[in-house]
Each structure stands twice: as structure tokens, then as C-alpha cells.
Amino acid sequence: MNKSLKINAILNTVRMSLKIIFPLITFPYVARILGTQRLGQINYVQSIINYMVLIADLGISTYAVRECAKIRSNKEKTEMFCNEIFSINIITTIITYILFYMGILFIYSLHQYRKLLLIMSISVMFNAIGSDWINSVFEDFFYTTIRSLFIQIFNLVCLFIFVHKENDIYIYAVLLSLNTILMGVINFVYCRRYVHLKFVIPKHVWNHIKAMMVFFANTVAVTLYCDSDTIMLGTMCDAYYVGLYAVAVKIYTVFKNIGAAVIVVTIPRLANYYQEDTDKWKNLIIQIVEVFTLFLPPLVTGIFVLARPIIIFLGGNQYLQAMPALKILSLSLLVALYSGIFTNCINITQNKEKINLVATICAATINILLNIFIIPVMQHNGAAITTLIAEITVVIVCCCLNKDIWQIIMSKSYILIILLQAVIGCFIIVIIHRIVMFFFDSIIFEVVFTVLSSILAYFVILILFRNKYVMNLINKFRNPLC
Template identity: 35%
Template sequence: MTKNKSLGVNALLNGIRTVLNLLFPIITFPYVSRVLQVENIGKYNFALSLNQYFLLIAALGITTYAIREGTKYRDQRKEFDQFASEIFSINLVSTIVAYLLMVICLITVPKFYSYRLIILIFSIELIFTTIGTEWIFSIFEEYAYITIRSIVFKIVSIILLLVLVRKPEDYIIYAGITVFANAGSNILNFIHAKKYCQLRITLDCNWRKHIAPILVIFASTMATSIYVNSDMTMLGFMATNYEVGIYSVSSKVYRIVKMMLSSVLVVSIPRLALLMGQNRMGEYKKTLMRIFNVLTILVLPAVVGLYLLSKEIVLLISDATYIQAVTSLQLLSIALAFCIFGWIFNQCVLIPAKKEKIVLIATIVSAIANIVINFVLIPVWKENAAAFSTVVAEAIMMIICLYYGLKVVRLNSDVVNNIVTVALGCIVVSLICILIRQLGMPDIFTLCISVFASVLGYSFSLILFRNRIALEFTKKVFIRLKK
């Protein structure tokens, strides 16, 4: 039997890993944005957005499917060996297809000619991600190993960046370091995976059993990727590298905050899939409601703070040449709430309930809306149009997933009470940020003091308004302090 890890410990470990993944761009982006300058940052991010599509084709939605189905076999070594080998073999085939499509695009699309080298560098990540089989470690909830591995590779990558990236033309080197940071550790994954299963390439597998659900998830993931990455891609085609560079700042902040908040969800998905798969609906609902309440406490004040402190954040991670990114960051801060709450019902309710087709429909509708808005508004509003399209797409996704998700599991009264107390706390955060800005301090002091004061004010307000999660947390802290 595989011992169940503590969900709290998993969340902590994955949170540490997420923080490490966040620290890499937080530490590096202020440096590279100044060294590489707006135009080359635009080139880098346009090529990166293109690579995401090929990376998606290689991944084929396998991670989500493997985690959902693999949890059923993790206590049965022989069955898991066969399952993992089948999934790995399918993944290798999809990776080969992705490389073939990339070569065709590089040969036939004139726009890509000047980006060939950097696209090829980014493409190394495709094969490394496939052999990394990170879904195996998610199934066995091995977040300690993943966290330690991340620490080593992030530290090495930061050292390489500071040593090798010294002038604007070094954006190619920066791309190589990015690939090393993201995918280099996957060789260790492949070796370490032997602890859990014996991977082999096999053609003797039930393709029909796996391919149908994988393709449904892939179609949904592809549609998601379109509305996540189409902003940058369409900006690259319809505007200039300058607008792409500006939007890179706001989208970078948006993704960093989204990654940080979603770390709670990432470690919860295997556990929720296991509980629903074993029809332990009481435990499933209790776990889901707690996750929903915790995320509500974290997400809503983050949205408010990000919106009100957008100017200070942009200036902190870049410089005054990127100040144009403030408006798009404010728009993306609104999208953040829609994204996280939509993801709860998407990944934690509909996917475990095998409602992939609903997720697919929701994602396709969102992607179409995103592309249409981008096509119409980018020529006029540039990067702000890209941000606005993300808001609309995430809102559509959340509404559809919420509607169908509530048919699977109903929210209890604790959720309503939690939302009310959090909303009152967000008013406190707003007042604090507005008042501190009126003091006219330098931007860095305004940001730091606003964040510190907002955290204190928000925490006290939750306790004052009798938020159950906050009271439970406070009680645990006092109990530990007394020991």
C-alpha cells in the first residue's frame, strides 16, 4: 500500500516549489527586462508563446488523464507498470508529431523565419518534458523530491543568467537558460521514476481505451492554451515586438500570482480524483469546500491588491520604459478571480467526475471569444485588448464550469459566510492601499508598506468578522505556541 501523504504537507511542499518557480522570474525578470530591453523581450516572448502550442501537442493532455486514472493503480505495481508504459509510449508518439509540425511551420511560415533559432532552442523542452514523466510523481504525491530538484536547478539557472546574459543580443542565451531551468531536471525524473515503475516503450496497449479521453482533455487543453497564449501570439502578428514586450510585463505578473494561488489546487487534484473515484463523496465534498474557502480567502484580496498596486509592481519588476503595462495588468488582475474559481470547478469537480466534454465546450467557447476580441480590438487597443480578451474568456469559462459543476456538488452555507467576511476584508485592503498611496512615498516603499499593512489589516478583519477558517488557523497557532 502507498501511504497517503498529508494534504497540508503536500500543499506546503508544492507551495515551496511554486515559490521557487516564482522566484526565478521575480529575480530574473527585473534583470533581463533592463538588459534585453523591450524589443528583445518581445521577440523572446513571441517565440515562447509559439513554442507553447508545440509543447501542448507533445503533452496531448496526458498529465491530467494520467493523474486521474493512475491513482487507481498506484498500490498495484504490476498494473501501474503497464499503465505507465502505455501512457509514456503514447506521449513519445505525440512528441514526434509535435516536432514534425514544428519543422513544417518553420519551413512554410515566413513570419517565423527570423525566429527559427530561438524557436528551435525552446523546442528542446518538448522531449525533456516527455521523458520527465512528472505525472508519476504527482500520482505518488512525491512533492519533496520535486521541491529539492527545483531548488538545485533554479539556483544554477540564476547563476548562469547573471554570468552569461549581459547585453540585448543575449536573448538567445536567455532562452537556453529558460529551457535548462524548466526541463533540465527531467533527466533526473526519468531515472528516479524507476522507484515507482519500470517504464518501457510498448505498442501492446489498449490505444482505444486511452486515446478517446486523452483527446477530449487535449482538445480542452488546446482551447485553453489558445486563449492563454493567443494574446501574445496575435500581438506578435498584429502589432510589434514593442507591444509584445510591454504585455510581457503584465502577463508575467499575472502568471506569477496565478501560479502562487493555484499551488493549493495542484496538490489537491490527485486526492480529489481518488476520493471521487472511490465514491467517498462525503470526504470529497468536505475537502473541496475547504479548498474553495481557503482559495477565496487568498484570491480576492490578491485581486484587489494587484489592481490597486499595479503601477508600483510594474516599476519594481521592470523600469519606467514599461509603465504602459499598468492598464493591462489592472485588467488581468480582474481575470485572476475568474481564472482561479473557474479552475476549481474545472479541475476539481468536472474532470474528476469525468465531465471532460463539458470542460471542452466551455473552453472552446472561451477560446473563440478570446480570438474574436483580439482580432477586432488589438489593432486599436494593442496590449490592453489582449488583456481585456483574457478577462472575457476567463469569465465565460468560470460561468459555464460553475453552472455544470454545481450539478455535481452543491456549495454549503459556510461558503456564503466565507465570501461575505472576505469581501468585508477586501474593503479594508482597498482603504489601506488608497490611504498609503496618498502619502506620496517612493514606489518601492508604497508597495512594501501597502502589502505589509494590508496583510495585517485583512487578517485582523477576518478574525473580527468571525471568519471560520481564520479562527481555526488562529486557534492552531496559539496551541502550538503554548507547547
């Protein structure tokens, strides 16, 4: 049953990379067709739908992956557990729709977005029906990768066929929902190879809900400091600034999701290791931290120095005011992914999710309070600053409340050597970018030469330092049968 963790990580990374490739194709097109104002409307409504998904999910996904991974070898127990969780999710989704329709009726500020809200809310039910967490439990990342590829290709074709002018905003909203609808239908059928999902009366409903509420509260807090920026920006300023912020957040989100994809595939394995072999658990966490330290700082540096051409490529010159926000969010990316390791790989697998709850509540509170004062003055740039502060807060609180984090990370000094290599790589990237800027005016040449030269230079640096991961990779190429 234990599939290759490296292959799982690669497959899930490929799946999340598709979320970069396709937005890189579609977002510039959509940004130009819809314009800043209508793009801001779409993102404002999407933020509200995200809250619907959050309430309907009730912390189910994370809880189910961790608990079901422990019993997946027992088919009878797994079937019963999955059906109970599925049924609870359907009930919470129905309750969410009731609250949603009441909100549309009685909250006046939502009336102008009524049509968009109704269209995009369709995806919430199919998100529950799909029960994608089952694929994570059984580490079936090959299927999820292929599924994502075909659905996104289909969606891409539909986008270019049907969206041609500003008034096609509602068609675009349908296409956004279509991804989740197709995924839900396909997944419901595919999951039958593992379990036969059906609605049942949960026997252990209160035990499940009691455990899920900690995850739910944690997710609420995370969503508050992630999505509250967009909602508060739209409420306190204007949809124009939401549109600017959307471009910066789009880039931040796709790279954050790629990192999260690697983290997610390790949770079922880490949950098993923590029960059976704590040394394996500890070594895997160290390996995750080392790999992230090796690649994350240079990636963030690349986004920071190339912020201008990235913005122009995605949205055009009309979105250049989003450049400072993107630079700030690139720094937030560095903190956010380490935060993901601490909260998911360590705290959750140690059953210390209450620490995550405390950390995210602190982060959400600070984020919202700072937004009240900073957004009216700095608009989208202020929202980016508060996101960075919130991510830092999560890391600080986790490290203070769980002493195991520092003991695990610092138990092997090699992490400091890798950090030194990464910092040198960051300086090299900045120097290379300066040189490229001196010789080329074209943003295409700026991006291509900076990226390719930086990758080559960093690879050489790692070879000179005899980095163990790079040397292992080279040895595998030399001896592919070993």
C-alpha cells in the same frame, strides 16, 4: 500512501512560489538587458513552443494523473500503465517535431525567429522524457519542490554570469530551455523509485488516446485563449506591445500558477474520494472554495492598487504602459482560479471533462474573435480584456452545464460569511493604500507599508469575525501538540 493533503498543498505552493521569487529576481534584469523588442521576440517564440508542448502532451498529464491515481496501489498495473503512457508521449513528441520543422521551412513569417525556435524547441523532448505527472500520481511534492529549488538557483547563477547585453538573447533562450532539460533528466532517473520507464508497444493505445483526446481538445482550447493573445498581438501589432504585455502576463501567470498548485495536489485525492466516499469529496471541495474565497479577493485587490510600483519594479518606467493591462488581468486572476476549481476539482473528478471541453471551446472562440477586432485598436490592453472575458465564459458555461457546482458551493452558508469578510478586507486594502500614498512617495515604501499593513488589518478583521480557519490556526499555535 495517503500523504497529508495540507503538507502537499504547502509543498506545491512553495514550489510554485519559487516561480515568483526567481522571476522577481531575474525578470527585471532580463527586461532591462534585452529591452522591450527582444523581450517581445522571446515571448513570441515561447508561445509557439507552448503549442509544441501542448501537441506533444496530447492531454496525457491530466488523464494519467486521474487514471493512475486509481490503480497506484497495484504495482504491476501501475508499471504497465505508466510505460504505455510514456511510450505514447514519446511517439506524439516525435510527430510534433516533424510538424514543427515543416512549419519552420514553409511559414515565411517564422524565418526571422528560426534560431530562437530551434534552441527553445529542445525542451519539448525532455518534457516528455521527464514524465513529471508520475510525481503527482504518487503525491511526491517534496521531491518536486527541492528539485525546482536547485535547478532555479543554478539557472539564476548562469543568467547573471552569461547574459549581459542585448545580443545575449540566444544565451537567454538556452537558459530557458535548460530548466526543462535538467528537470527531464533528473526526473527520468528519480521516477525509478516508483516505476521503471521504458518504451513499449502500447496494448491499449486506442483506449488511452480516445480518453486523452477530450483532455487534449480541452487543453488546446485553453491554450488558444491563453497564448493566442501573445501570438495575435505579435502578428497584428508589433513585438514592442508583446513586450509590454509580457510584463503584465508574467505577474498574472505566477499568481495563477500558485493557485493552480493548490488545485493540482487535490486532484488525485479527490479522484479517490469520489469513488469511495462522496461526502469526503464534497467537503474537500467546499474547503477549497472557502480558502480561495478567503485569500483570493484581497490578493487581487492588492495587485490592482499596486500595479504601478509592481510594473516599475519588474521592468522599469519604460514598461509603465503595461499598467492598465495588469489591472485587467488581476481581475481575470480572480475568475481564472475559481474556473480552475470548477474544471479540475469538480468536473474532472466527476468524469465530466466534456463540460470543460465545451466551456473552453466557447471561451477560445470568443477570445479569438474579440482579439481580431479589439487588439488592433487597444493593443496589449485589448488582449487583457479578451482574456478576462474568456475566463468569465468558462465559469458561466461550467455552472450552466454542471448543476452540482452551485449545489456543492451553496450547500453550506458559511461561504457567504467568508465572502463578506473578504470584501471588507478588500475595502480596507484600498483605504490603506490611499493613506500610504498620501504619506510616502517612494514605491518601495508604498509596497512594503501597503502589504504589511493590509495583512495585519485583514488578520484582525478575520479574528473579529471569528473566522474558523484563522481561529483554528490560532488554536494550533496555542496548543501545538494537539
